[in-house]
Amino acid sequence: MHLDDPGRFAERWAKAIEAAEPWRSRAAKLETAERRQAWERCGSVASQPRILDLLVQDASRAGLTGEERTVKTIYLSAVSAPLDRLASLVVKGQSSSGKSWTVQAALRFLPTEAYYEMTAASERALVYDKEPLAHRTLVVYEASGLESETLSYIVRSLLSEGRLRYPTVVKPRPRPRAGQIHRARIGGRRAGRRGVNRVNRRVLRSGRFLPRAPSEGHALPQG
Numbered sequence: 001m002h003l004d005d006p007g008r009f010a011e012r013w014a015k016a017i018e019a020a021e022p023w024r025s026r027a028a029k030l031e032t033a034e035r036r037q038a039w040e041r042c043g044s045v046a047s048q049p050r051i052l053d054l055l056v057q058d059a060s061r062a063g064l065t066g067e068e069r070t071v072k073t074i075y076l077s078a079v080s081a082p083l084d085r086l087a088s089l090v091v092k093g094q095s096s097s098g099k100s101w102t103v104q105a106a107l108r109f110l111p112t113e114a115y116y117e118m119t120a121a122s123e124r125a126l127v128y129d130k131e132p133l134a135h136r137t138l139v140v141y142e143a144s145g146l147e148s149e150t151l152s153y154i155v156r157s158l159l160s161e162g163r164l165r166y167p168t169v170v171k172p173r174p175r176p177r178a179g180q181i182h183r184a185r186i187g188g189r190r191a192g193r194r195g196v197n198r199v200n201r202r203v204l205r206s207g208r209f210l211p212r213a214p215s216e217g218h219a220l221p222q223g
Contacts, residue, residue: 052076055109064105067098074106078115078137086135088159100141107139115139123150126158127166 001016002009039046048054052072059071070091077089091099107115115137118125126133138158157164 055106058109059105062105062108064102067102067105070102071106074103075109078107078110081114081135081137085162086137103139103141117141121151123148124154124166126151126154127164 001012005012045051045054052075055075056068056071064071074089074091077087080086091103093099107117113136116131116133117139119141126138154164
């Protein structure tokens with residue numbers, strides 16, 4: 001505007017300011033539109049008096065039987081990820097009793113960006129992995145994945161502090177320097193774990209999990 005006509009810049013600028021829409025007003029309109037669109041997509045579900053019953057019905061159609069309370073608990077734990085203090089859950093049971101199947105049945109009703117699945121990991125994978133974890137549910141299926149002393153300590157830190165601060169040494173050329181890896185506000189910690197007899201006892205004794213045991217022999221896929 002100034003380059004186009006320097007002599008009239010002040011006048012044109014004043015008119016532009018006068019005609020401009022305040023950002024608060026614009027943001028309110030956008031928020032209202034987003035809410036309206038969201039309600040159009042989910043209004044039929046949100047208006048139901050017992051939403052979790054719909055989850056159980058859909059999970060049953062997907063092949064899950066006999067684990068209504070467990071699938072509800074897993075789902076509620078996972079959707080707590082946007083909260084400042086979120087729920088953590090351990091699904092315990094005997095081998096081949098259907099723990100992983102139940103967890104997977106619940107997670108399929110969530111967008112993939114809502115959780116991060118791990119089947120195995122190195123000791124410091126959660127420190128160096130660049131996958132975003134803020135306000136996401138971290139899912140570890142096998143208890144043996146937490147047998148590492150270092151990894152179990154990192155998980156306990158996530159449970160208690162909600163973040164990781166990991167001082168380390170960065171080695172750029174020509175000489176090393178001190179550095180720190182900081183992963184703040186790490187999201188949900190635990191949506192499922194298998195093999196109760198092999199669970200890392202230090203993690204369980206932390207008392208920060210809500211345990212849930214599937215019904216023996218009921219969480220198997222139909223057909």
